[in-house]
Amino acid sequence: MSEMECVMEIPEDAFNPVEPFLRMDRMPHIWCAGCGIGTTVNCFVRALLNSKADLDKVAIVSGIGCTGRVAGYAQMDSFHTTHGRAIPFATGLKLANPELQVVVYSGDGDLFAIGGNHFIHAARRNMDLKVICVNNMIYAMTGGQSAPTTPGHATTSTAPYGVFEPAFNLVSLAEAAGASYVARWTTYHVMQLARSMEEIFKKKGFCFIEVLSPCPTLYQRRNKMGDGLEAMKYYKKASKIRHGAPTSECALTKDGEIVVGKFVDRDRPDYLELLRSQMVESLGERYAEPEMACEDAEVTCSL
Amino acid sequence: MAKGYVAITVERCKGCAFCVEFCPTKVLALSSAFNSKGYHPPNVVAPEKCSGCDLCGMYCPDFAIFGARYAR
Numbered sequence: 001m002s003e004m005e006c007v008m009e010i011p012e013d014a015f016n017p018v019e020p021f022l023r024m025d026r027m028p029h030i031w032c033a034g035c036g037i038g039t040t041v042n043c044f045v046r047a048l049l050n051s052k053a054d055l056d057k058v059a060i061v062s063g064i065g066c067t068g069r070v071a072g073y074a075q076m077d078s079f080h081t082t083h084g085r086a087i088p089f090a091t092g093l094k095l096a097n098p099e100l101q102v103v104v105y106s107g108d109g110d111l112f113a114i115g116g117n118h119f120i121h122a123a124r125r126n127m128d129l130k131v132i133c134v135n136n137m138i139y140a141m142t143g144g145q146s147a148p149t150t151p152g153h154a155t156t157s158t159a160p161y162g163v164f165e166p167a168f169n170l171v172s173l174a175e176a177a178g179a180s181y182v183a184r185w186t187t188y189h190v191m192q193l194a195r196s197m198e199e200i201f202k203k204k205g206f207c208f209i210e211v212l213s214p215c216p217t218l219y220q221r222r223n224k225m226g227d228g229l230e231a232m233k234y235y236k237k238a239s240k241i242r243h244g245a246p247t248s249e250c251a252l253t254k255d256g257e258i259v260v261g262k263f264v265d266r267d268r269p270d271y272l273e274l275l276r277s278q279m280v281e282s283l284g285e286r287y288a289e290p291e292m293a294c295e296d297a298e299v300t301c302s303l
Numbered sequence: 304m305a306k307g308y309v310a311i312t313v314e315r316c317k318g319c320a321f322c323v324e325f326c327p328t329k330v331l332a333l334s335s336a337f338n339s340k341g342y343h344p345p346n347v348v349a350p351e352k353c354s355g356c357d358l359c360g361m362y363c364p365d366f367a368i369f370g371a372r373y374a375r
Contacts, residue, residue, distance in 0.1 A: 008305065008309065009308065011308075011373070014310055014371060016312075016360065016366060017357075018360070018369070022366065028315050028317075029365070031364060031365075033317035034317070034321075034364075035364055038363065038364025038365055039362055039364045041364075041366075042361050042364075042366070043361065046361065188325075190358070190361040194361070228319050228321070229319060229320050229321065232321060232324065
């Protein structure tokens, strides 16, 4: 084992900056070797650190799936909801306590297949939610079935001769539905992704970031695309940063170019603002600001 | 003299080699030894080149490595 011993001088008080944000008693996590979800969690933690967010005021909501496990590993207020229902739960959470920064951290299957309707309606209302979608282009946890995001000609366990259905273009869908902020990165673009996540903490309204992530066990293996590292090299080679590109031209293909960048950053009144202005308009002087339900509740944090 | 260091938690590593591939100064290489789960963790081969940029920590999906600069 002597080969593995580090020859570097490591200060005694050194610690991994990610660890205080994770439930370390649950490590090692369930994600496969070469899966990129852990990398997105790193970026998320860096964004939290850089934006100096108050962790008592941040909540993570996820649905079901590989990415859905993030809520279970995050050492902050988090909820692991039923399949596809992360956004409705997060909407309720945000409306009950508007001070919270509600982050929806889920996968493409959960957000766009099972919970597809919830996504478009939350974007239409411009609910103040931060949606991070880790897109591995497949239903990974259930055994690699075709998802609405699986690109054409890819082989999956339910499409042994290749997928022939057209796939969703998530960024275009989010823009058309009315999201305030739309960006796409891959797990190769860690710095840009962390910066984008930091930006959405400061942005009001419905924010959406799509992160392409390798799925070496099911997607890459079945399509003979190598392991996680091969996928990362492909992201490095095939991605082009084009900020503000028209999202309709940014569809993903199996092995073509990946357009990444910040596509949409606009200001629209969010749901709570619209609700308030409607109430003021209808009730006039009779309108009173609602009392915060959780104002007196004592929140303690073990950090 | 190295500006920074990397600390590796060998037992948490799953040998994906993201850190080895994307280290800007090529400090790391996969070890030929195994950890208890049978993966090859990374090994520091050029400690003097480390700038402590923590890009390995950003990439590591298993939270098994991080880099930092020495306090001076």
